[in-house]
Amino acid sequence: MKADIILLKYGEISLKGLNRPMFEKQLLANVAKALAPLGKFSIRKSQSTVYVEPLGDDIDMQAATERLSKVFGIVNICPAAKCQKTIEDIERTTLECLSQIDLNGKTFKVEAKREDKQFPMNSPQLCRHMGAVILKNTEGLSVDVHNPDILVQIEIRKEAFIFTQKVSGAGGMPVGTAGRAALLLSGGIDSPVAGWMISKRGVVLDAVHFHSHPYTSDRAKEKVIELAKIMTQYTGPIRLHIVPFTDIQLDIIDKCPKNYLTIIMRRLMMRIAEKIARESGAMALITGESIGQVASQTMHSLAVTNEVCTMPVFRPLIGFDKQEIVDISEKIGTYETSVLPYEDCCTIFVAKHPVTKPNLNVIKCSERHLDDVIDEMMERAVSTAETIEVC
Numbered sequence: 001m002k003a004d005i006i007l008l009k010y011g012e013i014s015l016k017g018l019n020r021p022m023f024e025k026q027l028l029a030n031v032a033k034a035l036a037p038l039g040k041f042s043i044r045k046s047q048s049t050v051y052v053e054p055l056g057d058d059i060d061m062q063a064a065t066e067r068l069s070k071v072f073g074i075v076n077i078c079p080a081a082k083c084q085k086t087i088e089d090i091e092r093t094t095l096e097c098l099s100q101i102d103l104n105g106k107t108f109k110v111e112a113k114r115e116d117k118q119f120p121m122n123s124p125q126l127c128r129h130m131g132a133v134i135l136k137n138t139e140g141l142s143v144d145v146h147n148p149d150i151l152v153q154i155e156i157r158k159e160a161f162i163f164t165q166k167v168s169g170a171g172g173m174p175v176g177t178a179g180r181a182a183l184l185l186s187g188g189i190d191s192p193v194a195g196w197m198i199s200k201r202g203v204v205l206d207a208v209h210f211h212s213h214p215y216t217s218d219r220a221k222e223k224v225i226e227l228a229k230i231m232t233q234y235t236g237p238i239r240l241h242i243v244p245f246t247d248i249q250l251d252i253i254d255k256c257p258k259n260y261l262t263i264i265m266r267r268l269m270m271r272i273a274e275k276i277a278r279e280s281g282a283m284a285l286i287t288g289e290s291i292g293q294v295a296s297q298t299m300h301s302l303a304v305t306n307e308v309c310t311m312p313v314f315r316p317l318i319g320f321d322k323q324e325i326v327d328i329s330e331k332i333g334t335y336e337t338s339v340l341p342y343e344d345c346c347t348i349f350v351a352k353h354p355v356t357k358p359n360l361n362v363i364k365c366s367e368r369h370l371d372d373v374i375d376e377m378m379e380r381a382v383s384t385a386e387t388i389e390v391c
Helices: 017-038 061-068 087-099 123-137 190-199 218-235 246-255 258-279 299-306 322-332 360-370 374-383
Strands: 005-009 041-046 049-054 076-083 106-114 141-143 150-156 160-163 180-184 204-211 238-244 386-390
Touching (some): 005 061, 005 160, 017 061, 049 061, 087 123, 087 150, 123 141, 180 190, 190 204, 190 218, 190 322, 204 258, 218 386, 246 258, 246 374, 258 299, 258 374
Parallel strands (some): 106 150, 180 204, 204 238
Antiparallel strands (some): 076 160, 150 160
């Protein structure tokens, strides 16, 4: 059906008590940003619903619905037709909406919600009345109150709204209501999903990527930028810090035990990412690690990696298996880019037989071989990092 307004329903925000206005204000701002490229809209809220109305006849409402489906904080998106609160106008508008749908052999049900208690019919009465009107004035439709093909929904507020489509929103909380965190973004499948999951809780994202030129190509770098760009459809703009890591990796390879290479590299990545995070105002690090997926993600390895951080490290995928992660990556649109065959620094410089139960004392002893250069190299890596505003 052709919609002239979109109703946005939110859920968890409604439970926020005295803090609710802050969450609603951020949600409205995020909705406005998402829709800005399409034209001008009137955006207002009332009774746990946001009303999005185009201020022009040339605005693509289907494109608006698609953009809104990626705004965190929205549970359902309902493209609707608006009419006056009279029985006659509701009947006419409902039949017009149904005339735009293939009804042959379909079943339907009417649901009504009456916010305005002055309206002459209560909700059950309106459902019965409109069911009879629809049956009388359409062909090919029959009633099924349990599993209908078409659910005709009528809401009586300051005006009346009729809709037959309810699109699932992204859920979660509005981005910008829960602080900032730094995502260690590789070119793989896991880290974009981890960032998406944390952003869904209202967190603004920075991202840190470690690039090992010339061992990793410019295409690997472009792949990560593209992943960040896909993520911004949900997260909003991301500051992507691309850190040159080659010199540090070569020094680790030259001076440290081969079976500890991955863990030592990982520890140094976390130290660098934490420094960048603090400078950018982030409060936590995010990784895409999952217990047991690879040698550096055993419980022992994760504990050793965490030891270098004073900042909280969030691992939203920690209990997920690979297929669950892949399913989400396909859902959010990052999978096809993640599997492009351009390797990152972690896959280029990997030990043949990495240790799965690293000993912290052994690692610290090995890292002493880097004492004379590591602080300078880390400082240089941070200071020469390339920062890109991805939006």
